[in-house]
Amino acid sequence: MQRSRRWWWRRRGILIARAVMLVAAGAFAVAWSQRGAEEASVEEAVHELDGTRGADGGFLRPAGGVYVYEGIGTEQLSLLATGQQWGPRLPASVVPAKYGGCWVFKIEYSTNHRQWTTSCPRGRVLEEEGGRTFHRYHGERMLAGDQTGREAVETWVPGA
Numbered sequence: 496m497q498r499s500r501r502w503w504w505r506r507r508g509i510l511i512a513r514a515v516m517l518v519a520a521g522a523f524a525v526a527w528s529q530r531g532a533e534e535a536s537v538e539e540a541v542h543e544l545d546g547t548r549g550a551d552g553g554f555l556r557p558a559g560g561v562y563v564y565e566g567i568g569t570e571q572l573s574l575l576a577t578g579q580q581w582g583p584r585l586p587a588s589v590v591p592a593k594y595g596g597c598w599v600f601k602i603e604y605s606t607n608h609r610q611w612t613t614s615c616p617r618g619r620v621l622e623e624e625g626g627r628t629f630h631r632y633h634g635e636r637m638l639a640g641d642q643t644g645r646e647a648v649e650t651w652v653p654g655a
Contacts, residue, residue, distance in 0.1 A: 567581070579605060587602040610628045
């Protein structure tokens with residue numbers, strides 16, 4: 496009789512431990528699936544531009560202000576099946592650059608991905624002067640060669 500009671504308590508303990516592990520694994524799976532980027536906010540784009548004088552549009556120069564594009568997409572990394580979506584609303588802003596009649600186009604794909612492009616009219620041609628890209632994957636910096644922080648900013652110059 497005593498032996499069967501011990502066995503029953505041991506079995507009960509094992510079942511409770513398994514149930515706790517199952518609940519913990521489920522909570523982790525839910526938290527893992529909910530991580531990532533959120534849709535970029537049009538309201539934040541307008542607020543960010545508040546007080547910035549938008550340039551008048553013209554030949555090879557869009558009018559300053561906030562634009563809203565529609566599109567969807569995903570970004571994937573092979574590391575731990577990391578991926579994030581962007582869209583469907585993609586706020587973009589156009590502001591004058593600090594030099595030479597150029598302007599900066601900034602598009603926000605999500606809260607974790609933004610891109611700036613500086614363009615300049617040169618006669619009847621529009622030239623891309625360069626830009627920057629900001630990426631964050633679930634709070635971790637993921638550009639190769641730079642693992643010191645939590646965010647990544649990459650700058651480029653055409654033809655370089």
